[in-house]
Amino acid sequence: MERNAARRRRRVLLGHCLRATGSVALLTALYFLAPLEGGFGVLTVLTLVLGMLAFSLLTAWQVNAITRSEYPRLSALEAMATAVPLFLVVFSATYFMLSESIPATFNEPLDRTDALYFTVTVFATVGFGDIAAMTGTGRVLVTIQMIADLIVVGVIAKALFGAMKIGIRRRGGRGNAGPPFVDDEDDEEP
Template identity: 50%
Template sequence: MSLLRSGLFVAVLVTLYYLAPLDRPLDLGTWIGFVLGLLVFGATIAWQVRAILGSNVPRLRAIQAFAVGLTLLLLLFASTYIVIAHSASDSFSEPLSRTDALYFTVTVFATVGFGDIVPRTEVARIVTMIQMIMGLVALGLVAKVLLGAAQEAVQRRGAGPAAEPGFTGSPENPGSAR
């Protein structure tokens, strides 16, 4: 049920991305919104860590938190790329639709970099560099914090990993199936 709820939340976020009015100019308000979005991402991760620590299924909760947090981060950057492309059509090597912006965001995050869409202006390149750094932070630090919170919650309960509902491994070899 909780995986379904996470999937639904991700679907709602993506739907909001496609419906949001992003055809505004690139101005101070845009940058304030971008910084606020990054702060919301950080607050979401902090809130999720607290929820993981109090959860009956902390590992599952950590996976859900990562999925929702990653979606928030990717959509924040895709939205910013759309605003940049709308304000200056030469910012990228081709015009960006919302799907193109999301595709570009995912290829940057995954460090694939096909080269079919390339940032051309200084502003677009700066935001892309920020995304690269945030992607590394998200994969490294955030994953470590979320999984560490899940591990701490399991240990705090005084039970081994096998006591967690939905766990399919053995205490001796947690990754193996029973």
């Protein structure tokens, strides 16, 4: 019986890891394969808005799924592994299209890799300085990303991990908490 439970936990862990890895790979592939060469315009703004809407809906759906999950910790980590790359890809695509349309927006033209690199450096708040927004439009867009970054890191992460705690409590605390390395004692309020 205990052997079957351990085997099941490994399968569940593997499933969560594979889905998270698959999500990142799929989003990255879509970013590099999507036809984004149209330049910056109404379609770009619409893409950004729809991308942020998709991100919001995905996050809301994931919060609900985490609270009902048998393994809420793993579900929360999987949710972050899906939501954050989606967020980054949406901004990367926008920066790429803006650079294509108005090359002077950044201090150098951005290809897709450069746009993704720039997005991640802004998200991580390291800002290496090798790529910088040079126009008002670029700076406004980067400012919007910085504000959205704070929301993602603060509010969304708190919502996902709050949902995880609800899921753990719903299951009755430690019972069937998941893989052996998952310790629910950390979830106790001080």
